[in-house]
Amino acid sequence: PSRFESITMAPPDPILGVSEAFKADTNELKLNLGVGAYRTEELQPYVLNVVKRLEALASFSSLLLISFIHFLNRMASFQAENLMLERGDNKEYLPIEGLAAFNKATAELLFGAGHPVIKEQKYVATIQGLSGTGSLRLAAALIERYFAGAKVLISAPTWGNHKNIFNDAKVPWSEYRYYDPKTIGLDFEGMIADIKEAPEGSFILLHGCAHNPTGIDPTPEQWVKIADVIQEKNHIPFFDVAYQGFASGSLDEDASSVRLFAERGMEFFVAQSYSKNLGLYAERIGAINVVCSSADAATRVKSQLKRIARPMYSNPPVHGARIVANVVGDATMFGEWKAEMEMMAGRIKTVRQKLGKDWSFILKQIGMFSFTGLNKAQSDNMTNKWHVYMTKDGRISLAGLSMAKCEYLADAIIDSYH
Ligand code: PMP
Numbered sequence: 001p002s003r004f005e006s007i008t009m010a011p012p013d014p015i016l017g018v019s020e021a022f023k024a025d026t027n028e029l030k031l032n033l034g035v036g037a038y039r040t041e042e043l044q045p046y047v048l049n050v051v052k053r054l055e056a057l058a059s060f061s062s063l064l065l066i067s068f069i070h071f072l073n074r075m076a077s078f079q080a081e082n083l084m085l086e087r088g089d090n091k092e093y094l095p096i097e098g099l100a101a102f103n104k105a106t107a108e109l110l111f112g113a114g115h116p117v118i119k120e121q122k123y124v125a126t127i128q129g130l131s132g133t134g135s136l137r138l139a140a141a142l143i144e145r146y147f148a149g150a151k152v153l154i155s156a157p158t159w160g161n162h163k164n165i166f167n168d169a170k171v172p173w174s175e176y177r178y179y180d181p182k183t184i185g186l187d188f189e190g191m192i193a194d195i196k197e198a199p200e201g202s203f204i205l206l207h208g209c210a211h212n213p214t215g216i217d218p219t220p221e222q223w224v225k226i227a228d229v230i231q232e233k234n235h236i237p238f239f240d241v242a243y244q245g246f247a248s249g250s251l252d253e254d255a256s257s258v259r260l261f262a263e264r265g266m267e268f269f270v271a272q273s274y275s276k277n278l279g280l281y282a283e284r285i286g287a288i289n290v291v292c293s294s295a296d297a298a299t300r301v302k303s304q305l306k307r308i309a310r311p312m313y314s315n316p317p318v319h320g321a322r323i324v325a326n327v328v329g330d331a332t333m334f335g336e337w338k339a340e341m342e343m344m345a346g347r348i349k350t351v352r353q354k355l356g357k358d359w360s361f362i363l364k365q366i367g368m369f370s371f372t373g374l375n376k377a378q379s380d381n382m383t384n385k386w387h388v389y390m391t392k393d394g395r396i397s398l399a400g401l402s403m404a405k406c407e408y409l410a411d412a413i414i415d416s417y418h
Contacts, residue, residue: 014391031405106287150202176191
């Protein structure tokens with residue numbers, strides 16, 4: 001007998017397990033709307049051109065698709081910016097806190113380059129983490145270590161991994177009301193009441209934009225009220241920003257919730273991810289930012305974040321961090337990135353509009369996901385009968401849907417609602 005007899009089989013992950021089931025399905029009609037990953041209209045994974053160019057992998061044919069002048073420009077910069085290989089970037093370890101140029105760029109993207117938090121530099125502790133997930137996990141470890149007994153409030157529902165992250169970090173959490181099934185919209189009164197009722201000094205986890213899984217965001221006026229109650233109760237906001245620029249197509253617009261809190265001089269956490277907006281999923285690039293009210297506090301917080309990271313994974317990956325730093329640091333490439341982000345956000349919006357003709361609530365949602373209101377049995381019908389793979393909470397990823405497949409999906413949803 002094995003020494004591992006007592007180790008029982010773990011259940012499949014509710015999100016990533018969907019992709020495994022999808023792979024095993026041989027039906028031609030199958031559609032994967034489970035995982036949140038951007039697909040082209042041909043339902044293929046997409047590597048951003050600006051990323052390919054940086055990696056000096058841009059194909060000749062894709063360059064030919066653009067106008068001739070643009071083409072010449074691109075060839076010139078293609079050579080000049082054959083950065084990552086030609087500059088002889090090495091593979092030595094990064095410092096524990098990650099690539100300095102990345103950390104500077106990521107904080108500037110979040111708060112805006114002119115923001116006092118940035119200008120006075122030392123008021124924010126930023127360290128590179130292992131994408132959004134790893135950055136959330138670092139913050140959770142900091143909370144566990146220095147805010148013993150404090151609770152994190154998460155939205156009901158939320159991205160499934162939030163619960164795992166806080167459980168593994170041994171940070172207690174509870175839920176605040178967010179989604180109202182009656183309106184398939186935001187339960188704003190419930191949300192405010194629950195935040196008010198939480199013990200003073202709780203952490204309030206907020207999705208910066210494009211709430212996952214519902215696609216329902218507070219309005220700008222509602223954000224103001226949320227900030228008010230959080231301040232009243234002396235809570236600590238904790239933003240998860242996984243979709244900056246990917247929701248509206250604008251980096252600034254999608255950061256407006258975070259910037260509102262920064263304007264008020266509050267202390268708070270922000271986890272960032274470059275999985276979706278720059279398509280760096282597997283590179284694991286992100287950051288944790290802790291906005292502090294003094295330079296001194298920021299220095300101490302940063303030192304402790306490093307201390308948490310060191311025995312966990314020592315130091316973060318360099319490749320994707322260089323991509324972000326180079327794209328943001330070059331005006332031309334920054335412009336190209338923004339254009340590609342708009343293109344991706346635009347494709348999702350187009351699909352949303354087509355599908356939303358039948359269901360108006362879909363039009364009110366934003367970002368990669370749509371909450372259909374389908375329950376578990378109905379979601380099972382979507383998969384078993386229609387080969388549409390989705391999470392059992394009724395969430396579909398519109399980023400995995402093409403215009404050509406909209407009608408098929410609508411038929412599947414109508415059939416499953418009954
Ligand atoms: N937070 C939310 C709300 C997400 O949707 C995701 C990605 N699905 C993440 C964090 C983290 O993703 P990653 O670790 O790839 O950055």
